[in-house]
Amino acid sequence: MAEKVTLVVFSGEMDKALAAFNIAIGAASMGMKVSMFFTFWGLNIIKRNEGPIKSRGLMRKMLNRMNRGGSHRLPLSKFHMLGLGKWMMGKLMQDAKFPSVDELIATAKEAGVKFIACTNTMGVMGVSKEAFIPEVDSFGGVAAYLAEAKESRVNLFV
Amino acid sequence: MKADATLDCIGLYCPMPIYNTAKKLKELKPGQVLEVLADDEGIKEDMPAWCRTTGNELLGIEEDKGEYKVYVRKAR
Numbered sequence: 001m002a003e004k005v006t007l008v009v010f011s012g013e014m015d016k017a018l019a020a021f022n023i024a025i026g027a028a029s030m031g032m033k034v035s036m037f038f039t040f041w042g043l044n045i046i047k048r049n050e051g052p053i054k055s056r057g058l059m060r061k062m063l064n065r066m067n068r069g070g071s072h073r074l075p076l077s078k079f080h081m082l083g084l085g086k087w088m089m090g091k092l093m094q095d096a097k098f099p100s101v102d103e104l105i106a107t108a109k110e111a112g113v114k115f116i117a118c119t120n121t122m123g124v125m126g127v128s129k130e131a132f133i134p135e136v137d138s139f140g141g142v143a144a145y146l147a148e149a150k151e152s153r154v155n156l157f158v
Numbered sequence: 159m160k161a162d163a164t165l166d167c168i169g170l171y172c173p174m175p176i177y178n179t180a181k182k183l184k185e186l187k188p189g190q191v192l193e194v195l196a197d198d199e200g201i202k203e204d205m206p207a208w209c210r211t212t213g214n215e216l217l218g219i220e221e222d223k224g225e226y227k228v229y230v231r232k233a234r
Contacts, residue, residue, distance in 0.1 A: 026173035029180040030211045097169050107177065 002033045004152040008145065011158055012041030012067075014074035014086065014101060020158040021104035027154065028111035036108075037145045038136075039118035042158075043125075044069025045101065046115060046132050053131045060126030067125070071101040071133075109135050116140050159218065159229050161193035162186060168225070172200050176208045179230065183214065186232045191217065194228040201226050 005027040009020045024034045038046050047053065047069035055064045079085035093100065099107065109115075115136045122128070122139070129139060138144070149155045165182045167175040175196050183192055194205070202219060205228045209216040217229035 022173050025177050029173060029177040030208055031180075096171065098171055099174070107174075111177065 002031055003154075004148060005032045005034045005154040006145065006149045006152040006156075007034070007036045008155075008157045009036055009038045009042035009045065010040050011077070012044035012069065012074060013077040014089075015077050016158050017042075017045045017071075017074060017101050018104065020156075021101070021108050023156065024108050024113045025104065025111055028108070028113050032154075033114075034108075034112070035114040035116060035148045037116045037118060037140075037148075040121050041067075043117060043121055043127070043132075044074060045071060046105075046117060046136055047071075047127075048131065048133050049073070053127060055126035055128075057126065063125060064127065069131075071105065074101065105133070105135060114138075116144060118145075159193070159220070159227075160191070161229060162190040164193045164195065167194055167196040167198075167201075169197065171198050172204060175201055176204055179205070179208065180212070183230065183232050188232050188234040190232050192230045192232070194226075194230065196226045196228065197224055199224075199226075201228060205230065 007020055007024060020036065024036055027034045049070035049072045053064055055061055076086045076089055117132055117136050117139050119139045119141055163186060165178055167178055175194065175198060179194055186192060206216050209230060213233045215231040217231055220227040
């Protein structure tokens with residue numbers, strides 16, 4: 001049986017997303033079964049980029065306006081500088097032919113990495129399934145994560 | 159070294175060289191040799207580690223002015 005790797009992706013920044021996808025793709029390339037659990041700010045990485053995201057209630061509407069998410073809107077965890085730092089990092093990555101978050105998502109899926117979105121955070125923040133990209137395989141909670149993590153040799157929190 | 163196929167990973171960074179190697183090797187028959195061209199120095203550590211984990215055989219790494227030729231034999 002293939003070895004398992006689980007990643008909890010809690011952070012919603014571009015640099016941390018890159019690190020998480022790099023590890024996931026590397027592990028899948030080494031023949032391991034990889035699951036990525038996206039929770040809290042990490043859900044922003046797998047939200048769709050287009051169109052409005054609906055939510056109910058004033059506070060949730062405000063939160064989702066400020067925390068719109070989507071792979072194109074992720075900030076840098078350091079030197080974001082109102083987007084200038086991110087723009088520069090994007091340039092450097094392009095020059096170095098480093099894949100974008102979108103390309104890494106596509107590669108991860110091609111490599112068979114499973115994406116699981118945390119329903120708990122979705123409930124708190126008031127976002128529904130339609131807020132996410134179709135690459136998400138399933139929607140689950142802590143038990144879904146722990147059942148996988150228990151059988152994993154490598155388990156990371158990003 | 160003679161190879162049955164060549165994979166060009168020049169200009170690509172981790173994890174793409176090992177990802178592409180894993181993909182390419184699926185097209186080869188057991189016992190065949192794949193030559194991987196790379197210029198990311200990480201390949202010197204990554205390919206041996208990848209081979210150890212996946213059970214494929216690392217035949218050697220040749221270095222020439224910052225470019226690497228890595229030879230992998232697909233497991234039987």
